[in-house]
Amino acid sequence: MNEKTMLEEDLREQEVDQAECIFCNENIVYEKPDTLLDTPMHYCPGCGHGVAHRLIAEVISELGIQENTIGVAPVGCAVFAYNYLNIDMQEAAHGRASAVATGIKRVMPEKYVFSYQGDGDLAAIGTAETIHTCNRGENILIVFINNAIYGMTGGQMAPTTLPGMKTTTSPFGRDVLTMGNPLKITEIVATLPGVYYCTRTAVNTPANVRRAKKAILKSFEYQKLNKGLCFVEIVSDCPSNWKMNPVQANKWLEENMLPYYPLGDLKVPNEKEN
Amino acid sequence: MAKVKGDILVDIEKCKGCELCRAACPQKSLELSRKINSKGYHYIVRIEDNCTGCTNCALVCPEGIIKVYRMTLNKKEPVATITNVTNDITVTVKS
Amino acid sequence: MKESRLMKGNEALAEAVIRSGCDAYFGYPITPQSEILEYLSLEAHKRTGMVVLQAESEVASINMVYGAAGTGKRAMTSSSSPGISLMQEGISYIACAELPCLLVNVVRGGPGLGTIQPSQGDYFQAVKGGGHGDYRMIVLAPSNVQEMVDFVRLGFDLAFKWRNPVMILADGALGQMMEKVELFEQMQRKTNIEPWATVGKPKDRERNIITSLHIKPDKMEEINLHLQAKYKEIEKEETRFATIDCDDAEVILTAYGLVARICQKAAQLARAKGIKVGVFRPKTLFPFPYDAINKLAAKENIKGFLDVEMNAGQMVEDVRLAVNGQKKVEFHGRMGGIVPSPEEILAKIEEKFVGELV
Structure with a gap:
């Protein structure tokens, strides 16, 4: 459907008075950034990945760094991130996105490099790479999507699955005595000297979306200044595997995820040094 | 204060009917259509003419398919322009 | 002018790496090849500015090679048998994504932790695939320290000619023995940008994607057929x-x-x-x-x-x-x-x- 027919459809649908014609370019206050392609996303309805992708694209567009940015996609639901972002990207082996990003950044230190990883990728199979990339203070951004579950493989327990939370591999709820406690990897990496900026955000409300975008924006700005590693956790939802509708999922996120993974900065740069 | 009017354009073919925008809309002006798109999803439509163009719906939309418009109605010219403010100033408005 | 020196195999190889204009080495210590990482750590950066990074594991090393090779630079790693086993997943990805890179296996006796003495027990792993899926590496087998030097340059040439990983399959004795070698002259670091490399998307070209994921079976078969055709060409042209x-x-x-x-x-x-x-x-x-x-x-x-x-x-x-x-x-x-x-x-x-x- 092209834009014109879409517009007509919408006008009919929404019975807008055409005489006023609000739909002109000077009245646009929000539209998706150019860096986000028009390809329909493969994510389930209500999935937070789409918002996170869009925020990265918005920041890249606003900073005008499309020509100088290289992204690394993980294994997990976001394995196809490169289908949606109009930038050069590499797809890494499971857990190794931060090692791949290290390889890129080391040979192209003048480029902006980020990895985009889920909880299984970053905090289970890729824990060693995550910790050591952070510890070396690689001058990259790691975007960490935490939805407490393995989405792509169909809802198995993740390192960040909450105590008592039911998944296909913890069908009676996560028993911390046998399955361990959720790994707060963001708190762990925040203790490492190589990490310059570490924050936890979410995409469940408009206000949180704005904060998440600001965190990503700041991270790219710090990267430009060679400040070291920036780590942005985005607490997100997985309605399909949480077995809720998206609105319920966001409510559940608010009530259950956020108390365990409180939002806010875990490590902020000493502004006086800047 | 000048009255603002907002509106949205939704790429309904890509809408998956997740309703996060509906939940985020402070004006409660969005609802799922009874119709479905070619993918089989009920898509979101604006049912009330009270949109303020706050962009909340677009911010939470995972598909990035909401374009938000806003225009000011009965635009009034400012009575004065304040420039070169160096210290805090207080403005009291009588209602 | 060529320069002759008496050198240990591993160090001669490392010297050749510097002289080949290599851009990045990522590695992890393991006997009997740690001298490569040591020699490069001491010499490489100050001479050519090349990146030398001791990674946290062989798994990280090979994935750093993937990232660096994906930008079209000359990237490499070296290890010995157990470490090369750890790299197999990454090598399979590199082969599928058709990234040029140089891998060195200074083979030690196995299976398991085995011994640090020389062995040729990794022939199957190197030659028949090693990792998952149908792929091949070009495998060079040096017989003396001179070839430890010469095959570095040849290895990078072949890797870029065919966009394929190349492995030098040596062994613990070749790595440790000292012989007279003739060293080739210092080559330039790479300056040209490969058209497929992920270096940041300019306005006037489509984005470049480095991936080994092709969910649709017909596309994946197409990739496989392409790789097999390439391997046939390699068999025709590069047998030595x-x-x-x-x-x-x-x-x-x-x-x-x-x-x-x-x-x-x-x-x-x-x-x-x-x-x-x-x-x-x-x-x-x-x-x-x-x-x-x-x-x-x-x-x-x-x-x-x-x-x-x-x-x-x-x-x-x-x-x-x-x-x-x-x-x-x-x-x-x-x-x-x-x-x-x-x-x-x-x-x-x-x-x-x-x-x-x-």
């Missing part, structure tokens, strides 16, 4: 081998790497006793010189082959495929870090062939 005294030989010793040198000595001992022995040495293990061996086997004066390896018999399978039943193929192997002596190879020749030789 050496023959020593094969023209009048009645027995051919087939061996690669260090063992080929020992076989040369064994052949000399045999000829002193009146047994006409030649040596056939593949320099590339993939592509394997099937045709050359097949033609050799067809010659009337050849009675048979004795394949000698430091393993339980791996390359011998390819020799048998090449000979294809025309002549008998015997095998002699030592394992666990034991290097066969010329005398024991001679004894094997006598045991297996002398009765039949006039």
Whole structure:
């Protein structure tokens, strides 16, 4: 459907008075950034990945760094991130996105490099790479999507699955005595000297979306200044595997995820040094 | 204060009917259509003419398919322009 | 002007890495190849500005190579058997994504943690795939310290020519032994940008994606067919081998790497006793010189082959495929870090062939 027919459809649908014609370019206050392609996303309805992708694209567009940015996609639901972002990207082996990003950044230190990883990728199979990339203070951004579950493989327990939370591999709820406690990897990496900026955000409300975008924006700005590693956790939802509708999922996120993974900065740069 | 009017354009073919925008809309002006798109999803439509163009719906939309418009109605010219403010100033408005 | 030096195999290889204009080395210490990382850590950055990074594991190393190679730079890693096993997943991704890079395996005895002594037990792993899926690496088998140097440059050339990982399959003895080497002159670091590389998308080109994921089966089959066609081309163009005294030989010793040198000595001992022995040495293990061996086997004066390896018999399978039943193929192997002596190879020749030789 092209834009014109879409517009007509919408006008009919929404019975807008055409005489006023609000739909002109000077009245646009929000539209998706150019860096986000028009390809329909493969994510389930209500999935937070789409918002996170869009925020990265918005920041890249606003900073005008499309020509100088290289992204690394993980294994997990976001394995196809490169289908949606109009930038050069590499797809890494499971857990190794931060090692791949290290390889890129080391040979192209003048480029902006980020990895985009889920909880299984970053905090289970890729824990060693995550910790050591952070510890070396690689001058990259790691975007960490935490939805407490393995989405792509169909809802198995993740390192960040909450105590008592039911998944296909913890069908009676996560028993911390046998399955361990959720790994707060963001708190762990925040203790490492190589990490310059570490924050936890979410995409469940408009206000949180704005904060998440600001965190990503700041991270790219710090990267430009060679400040070291920036780590942005985005607490997100997985309605399909949480077995809720998206609105319920966001409510559940608010009530259950956020108390365990409180939002806010875990490590902020000493502004006086800047 | 000048009255603002907002509106949205939704790429309904890509809408998956997740309703996060509906939940985020402070004006409660969005609802799922009874119709479905070619993918089989009920898509979101604006049912009330009270949109303020706050962009909340677009911010939470995972598909990035909401374009938000806003225009000011009965635009009034400012009575004065304040420039070169160096210290805090207080403005009291009588209602 | 070429420069001659007396150097240890690992250090000579590292020196060649610097001189080849390599952009990045990522590695993790493991005996018997740690000198490569050590030498590069000391020398490389100050001389060419090349990146040298000690990673947290071989898994991280190979994925750093993936990232750097994806930008079209000359990237490499080195390790020894257990470390190379850890890298297999990454190598499979690199092969599928068609990234040029150089890998060095200074093989030690296995299986398991095994021994730090030389071995050729990783032939199958290097030549037949190693990781998952249908892929091949170009495998170069140096036989002396000079080739540890020369194959670095050749390796990078082949890697970029074919957009394929290249492995130098050495062993612990080659890594540790000292010999005189001639070093090639310092080459420039790479300045050209590969059209497929992820270096940031300019406005006027489509974005470049480095991936090995193709969910749709028809696309994945297309990728596989493309790779197989490439491997066929490589077999046609890049097969390299050496023959020593094969023209009048009645027995051919087939061996690669260090063992080929020992076989040369064994052949000399045999000829002193009146047994006409030649040596056939593949320099590339993939592509394997099937045709050359097949033609050799067809010659009337050849009675048979004795394949000698430091393993339980791996390359011998390819020799048998090449000979294809025309002549008998015997095998002699030592394992666990034991290097066969010329005398024991001679004894094997006598045991297996002398009765039949006039």
